[in-house]
Amino acid sequence: MLHELLLKRHSIRRYTDSPVDPESVRKVLEAALLAPTSKNKRPWQFVVVENRETLDRLASCKDFGTKPIATAAFAVVVVVDSSQSDCFVEDSSIAAAYMQLQATDLGLGACWIQVRNRFTADGTPAEDIVRETLGIPEMLTVECIVTVGHPDEERRPVDPEKLLWEKVHIESWKAVE
Numbered sequence: 001m002l003h004e005l006l007l008k009r010h011s012i013r014r015y016t017d018s019p020v021d022p023e024s025v026r027k028v029l030e031a032a033l034l035a036p037t038s039k040n041k042r043p044w045q046f047v048v049v050e051n052r053e054t055l056d057r058l059a060s061c062k063d064f065g066t067k068p069i070a071t072a073a074f075a076v077v078v079v080v081d082s083s084q085s086d087c088f089v090e091d092s093s094i095a096a097a098y099m100q101l102q103a104t105d106l107g108l109g110a111c112w113i114q115v116r117n118r119f120t121a122d123g124t125p126a127e128d129i130v131r132e133t134l135g136i137p138e139m140l141t142v143e144c145i146v147t148v149g150h151p152d153e154e155r156r157p158v159d160p161e162k163l164l165w166e167k168v169h170i171e172s173w174k175a176v177e
């Protein structure tokens with residue numbers, strides 16, 4: 001059930017070293033390609049990386065928050081053409097979220113690694129490092145990297161009682177006191 005899947009989904013940042021079967025890799029990518037986009041422009045592209053050396057280079061695109069890449073069985077780099085759609089951030093984000101959900105449904109773990117608007121300590125854009133590593137043309141935006149693998153950590157499903165219902169306003173805006 002979708003609701004159970006949503007409760008179960010968590011960012012999984014550590015993976016075992018067992019590979020992910022090709023059919024599951026394909027399903028994760030199928031989820032991305034099934035994602036809705038504004039005006040059905042489908043401005044995204046996806047680069048699948050399994051090569052360990054390449055993954056290690058991708059992990060150096062910023063100083064923090066790339067640990068999941070180190071043990072991922074594979075990663076999907078989400079690339080988008082901002083000249084094709086003014087909703088490029090939304091379009092690419094939905095595809096990334098779909099991949100995470102599909103991975104969870106397959107019993108895999110996944111994590112979103114932000115690339116756009118992230119920099120190394122010396123100010124180098126993470127996007128430049130990812131583009132250079134993979135030969136992605138300059139004019140394309142790198143939104144994020146979705147890491148996937150067999151989970152090597154346990155996360156409990158979210159307790160629905162702990163959801164932030166105060167964020168929900170009924171009929172009109174209610175200021176939080």
Ligand SMILES: Cc1cc2nc3c(=O)[nH]c(=O)nc-3n(C[C@H](O)[C@H](O)[C@H](O)COP(=O)(O)O)c2cc1C
Nearest residue numbers: 009010011012013064065066067068111112113114
């Ligand atoms: C836009 C976005 C950017 C994120 N960037 C990173 C990241 O760079 N590295 C990382 O380890 N997790 C990243 N995350 C994962 C969040 O930290 C995580 O979703 C959040 O803490 C909630 O935890 P949960 O996914 O387990 O529910 C990102 C998530 C989103 C939606």
